[in-house]
Amino acid sequence: MPVRSSRRRPLALAAAVATATTIGATALALTGATSAAAAEVPLSGYELTWGIKQSYRSYVTGMAAGTFTATAGASQAADNGAFTFTDGAGTYDSTAHTLALGFQGALKIESKLHGFDITLTDVRFDSATAEITADVTKSGTTTQDVPLADVTVTRAMTDMETKLTKEAADVLGSAGYEGAAGDPLTLTQTTQTQSPTPTATASDSASPSSTPSATASESASPSASASASPSASTTASPSATATEPATAGAIADGTLGWGVKESFRTYVVGTVAKGEITASGGATQASGNGAFTFPDATGAYDTEAATLSAAFEGAVNFKGHEANGEYGLDLTLSDLKVSLAKGKGKLTADVTSLGEKSEDVVLADLKASSAALTVTDDVIEADDVTATLTEAGAKAFGGFYTVGTALDPVDLAVAVTDDATLPTGGGSASPSTGGSGTGTGTGSGTTGGTGTTGSTTGGTGALASTGSDTPVAALGAAAALTAAAGAGTVFAMRRRRTQA
Structure with a gap:
């Protein structure tokens, strides 16, 4: 050739679309x-x-x-x-x-x-x-x-x-x-799955050539500790652990701080979706269209096995693209749960989209900075846990973002005793830079939110457009609305590339 x-x-x-035509779970509208x-x-x-x-x-x-x-x-x-x-x-x-x-x-x-x-x-x-x-x-x-x-x-x-x-x-x-x-x-x-870094488990196991005299806490080789717990708290002396307090039990309380995704929050309350975000059931949103806090954790933990499973109260609703009293976007996340095992885990939620509910949807894969779970002042904390969108999560968001997209990090704090004091801040006290607006958090009709149960409306912003934030599966929705709207502005776009 x-x-x-x-x-x-x-x-x-088309330069503009008057109303949001229903074309899917989260229809887009083009304005200006x-x-x-x-x-x-x-x-x-x-x-x-x-x-x-x-x-x-x-x-x-x-x-x-x-x-x-x-x-x-x-x-x-x-x-x-x-x-x-x-x-x-x-x-x-x-x-x-x-x-x-x-x-x-x-x-x-x-x-x-x-x-x-x-x-x-x-x-x-x-x-x-x-x-x-x-x-x-x-x-x-x-x-x-x-x-x-x-x-x-x-x-x-x-x-x-x-x-x-x-x-x-x-x-x-x-x-x-x-x-x-x-x-x-x-x-x-096509997405690339990141392989675990070689150093992720290097500190958890000793070389086969490790000296036989190493203590149980210094060696994780199968021959040295086949029946021992993988926790570093195992010692060479059986009597040393006999008097130690329990390292496993029920979670007494706790909070989950998570913003879902900043660009998504910005989009919902921005000039395209012109929507609102409502936290309810005990959940709160930080001011400035910030992250959410889900309270009243229940579940179980085991620091020796480095496992934790917690469920949280509260819900958050994202609503936008209103036309004649109906919404093209109406998404609720509730009954959030987090599970961790040696630093890796899942975040799940019940997802209700346009009235249809799916339970226990795995929204994100989690990875903590440490494989260990440590109790300090009767509280276990895991901050800035990375969250990556799963295939089920991408479907739950109507294809708004691609599989593997980085979501907002997760902050986790759980109490292991009834009288423990949970840390303040986290999701409820860290305002996001996304969105704008001010107001007071009174009931369900607030603007901007102040960390109380209520909704965030107004603000500025648009759909994320760079890097992994590009909502690949959502790109065509605007074009579908464009086709329905008819003719519009003519512009030039690169159409060809050099090819032999």
């Missing part, structure tokens, strides 16, 4: 969209899966006795399945909440019996125009950016409906394909 240079072409994008030139964020590491049309694949390999050959990064699923194009790269417009991606891979469709030889390359997906395009080589002639299908863009960006275009009908060789339903289209971002 001849070498082509980068070029630009105009794309239409401006030039995308200053808001493009580079994206990479995406895959696009689309089968064109199942009946067409059956025709090619059946009646036409033809073949599909996927190369250069593309692949086809078994049993004449759908095609996947890899290494997607492009840009995300953080102002318009749209993305444009180009993918690697080539697909050759050939039938000597019926006399056709078609190759698709440079497959592209654009959420602003809601279409999939490709360069098409047919009968030795290459046509660039052929629109193959219109896409019904959804927030999840999985199994999106497609409708074949007139151009696709021409490429596939049958006028009957024009306007026909194509195979569903799925766009995903």
Whole structure:
């Protein structure tokens, strides 16, 4: 294929959307969209899966006795399945909440019996125009950016409906394909799972060559302490532990400090969602649209085994995109639970989205800075525990953020006796920089919040737009609203990349 240079072409994008059309659990609305030139964020590491049309694949390999050959990064699923194009790269417009991606891979469709030889390359997906395009080589002639299908863009960006275009009908060789339903289209971002650092367990075990005379507290080799507790509190003298107080028992009280995600809080109360955040059932929110504190912990702990399981009271509701008294975003997290085992664990919650409740959803994977649990003044604390969004968590947020996204850190404090004094501060006393607004915390109609049960409204901000905060699965929702709204401002977006 001849070498082509980068070029630009105009794309239409609605400048504003009057109301939030219902397109999913957390529909987006575009208000006051401006030039995308200053808001493009580079994206990479995406895959696009689309089968064109199942009946067409059956025709090619059946009646036409033809073949599909996927190369250069593309692949086809078994049993004449759908095609996947890899290494997607492009840009995300953080102002318009749209993305444009180009993918690697080539697909050759050939039938000597019926006399056709078609190759698709440079497959592209654009959420602003809601279409999939490709360069098409047919009968030795290459046509660039052929629109193959219109896409019904959804927030999840999985199994999106497609409708074949007139151009696709021409490429596939049958006028009957024009306007026909194509195979569903799925766009995903491939994520890398971080491997545990080599030093994470280095201090927990001794080298096999450790001296046999090492005490139980200095060696964790299986031969030295097969029946011993993994805790460092084990000593060489059995009588030393006989008089020690219990290291396991029930949790008497405790608090969980967690902000969910600062950019999400900012988005909810900002100028796009124009919503509110309400803490209830004993939960509180710090002033300035800050983090939340969930109280009244119950559960159990074991410092020798370095395990802890705690459940907390309270709930927090995120609500936005109101139209005619109904909300496109209405998400409640309640019955939060934290479990830790040697520094790693889970954060779960009951999730109610638009009236539908799912219990014990694992929202985040947790990792503490230390594998040990230490009781000080009858309190166990674990601060700045990292929280990473799980697959179930991503679904719970309607695909608002991708799997592996860093959430706000978790601060945990539990009392092991009834008369212990819990530390103040944490989630309830650390105002977030997200959002704005002032007011008093009286009841459920507050503005800004002051650490009391109530709601946060107003403020400024927009959907997170950089790094891992880019809400990949949510990008298409704005485009779907744009398509429903009709014509709008014309702007230029980079459409091509240099390719041989």
